[in-house]
Amino acid sequence: MVANGTGFAGGTGGSVEGTGLTVAGLHSYYGLAHILDGVALAVKPGEVVALLGRNGAGKSTTMKSIMGLVRPRRGAIDFDGHAIAGQEPHVIARLGLGYVPEDRRVFSELTVLENLSVGRQPPRPGAPEWTVERVFDLFPKLAELRDRPAGRMSGGEQQMLTITRTLMGNPSLILLDEPSEGLAPVIVEQMANTILDLKRESLSILLSEQNLHFATLVSDRAYIIEKGRIRYEGAMAELAKDEDVRAAYLTV
16 A cells, blocks of 8 residues: 655645646657547546556557647647647647656756756646755755766656756656656656645656556556547546446456
């Protein structure tokens, strides 16, 4: 069972503002391969939503399509009143949408502090304001490693760094792609506590996951994607009770 947070007490947390994220009728391709077939989902302000599915179901493509790394052929994406479908990733990021990729993508030759500086953006209304000191409160381990090159860190430490670098952009919503993938159980639990801390800061989160237990610990609602289509939508607590849905779409 996850403990009650990490003891992190914010300071300058943001209020819940904006309209959140709404995706409607999203179709994305890789070449001729039709990967997303009419995906629709929503994340309300201050909410944690899980996008669940097996490997290859379309979770990461959904994240990349929202962030502009994959250009959708059709569909609408609204983020806090801005139509962002087809926009460039840097434009989307400047609106306050953060992205933590599955493969982390730290700057391996730069130190922890230098990586955090790369991610810095000005504060924005309605979003928590993050400083180096605040992200070190969130991940004390990183404070100990502040002068270490990112390439000399463990996978779990790099995941922490990628999340904190994204937070330095002061986003109002972040996309977390497979945050528990490849991490030791103790780090997975710490990651769950961190997400709950971020939720208390009124940060909205859409997380892509295969780990149902992890998603259940942190999420308010869930969508299940299978072969590029949303097959289920509901409260996380209800999904945890629905053995038939889990067997149909989540078991390997």
